[in-house]
Amino acid sequence: MRYIFTAAVIAASLIGCTSNEEKPASTTDTAHDAHPSTATAAVPDNTPLPEIPANARVFFVNLKDGQTVTSPLKVEMGVEGLKVDSATAGLKAGSGHHHLLIDIDSIPTKVMVPATDSVRHYHFGNAQTSAEIKLTPGKHVLVLQFADALHRSFGTRLTSRITVDVKQ
Numbered sequence: 001m002r003y004i005f006t007a008a009v010i011a012a013s014l015i016g017c018t019s020n021e022e023k024p025a026s027t028t029d030t031a032h033d034a035h036p037s038t039a040t041a042a043v044p045d046n047t048p049l050p051e052i053p054a055n056a057r058v059f060f061v062n063l064k065d066g067q068t069v070t071s072p073l074k075v076e077m078g079v080e081g082l083k084v085d086s087a088t089a090g091l092k093a094g095s096g097h098h099h100l101l102i103d104i105d106s107i108p109t110k111v112m113v114p115a116t117d118s119v120r121h122y123h124f125g126n127a128q129t130s131a132e133i134k135l136t137p138g139k140h141v142l143v144l145q146f147a148d149a150l151h152r153s154f155g156t157r158l159t160s161r162i163t164v165d166v167k168q
């Protein structure tokens with residue numbers, strides 16, 4: 001259980017994007033675009049995902065599929081055609097933040113990346129582009145998942161998936 005506790009502590013320090021208790025959005029606001037409010041919790045669920053350029057992608061900068069690594073592992077997260085913003089920056093076209101999923105599948109489009117399971121879901125809501133994670137020895141699947149300011153996944157379109165082999 002020590003591993004889980006450690007991972008939870010690390011993840012908690014990385015989250016910084018669960019600030020759903022900020023001031024509510026103005027009720028007189030009728031425009032869904034151009035609304036960089038930090039009050040993301042008040043945006044209706046049917047708000048469309050921000051537009052993403054056709055050539056946009058996310059990728060692991062320093063890791064290749066099948067690579068043998070050691071733990072703790074430094075993970076550098078790259079984007080092309082996207083802007084990495086903090087979650088508090090609000091919904092903007094071509095913008096969002098990274099998530100790292102450990103040994104699970106990518107998150108379906110528009111579904112929120114869970115914030116409760118910090119062992120397998122890392123949020124980088126402060127616009128981080130690198131992280132150090134601890135992994136147990138053996139093979140692990142790492143999924144880079146881009147999501148909007150509301151932590152809603154862009155789906156497999158903005159995903160990169162690799163397997164790493166963590167040696168003892």
Ligand SMILES: [Cu+2]
Pocket residue numbers: 017087097099113123124125147150151
């Ligand atoms: Cu997030």
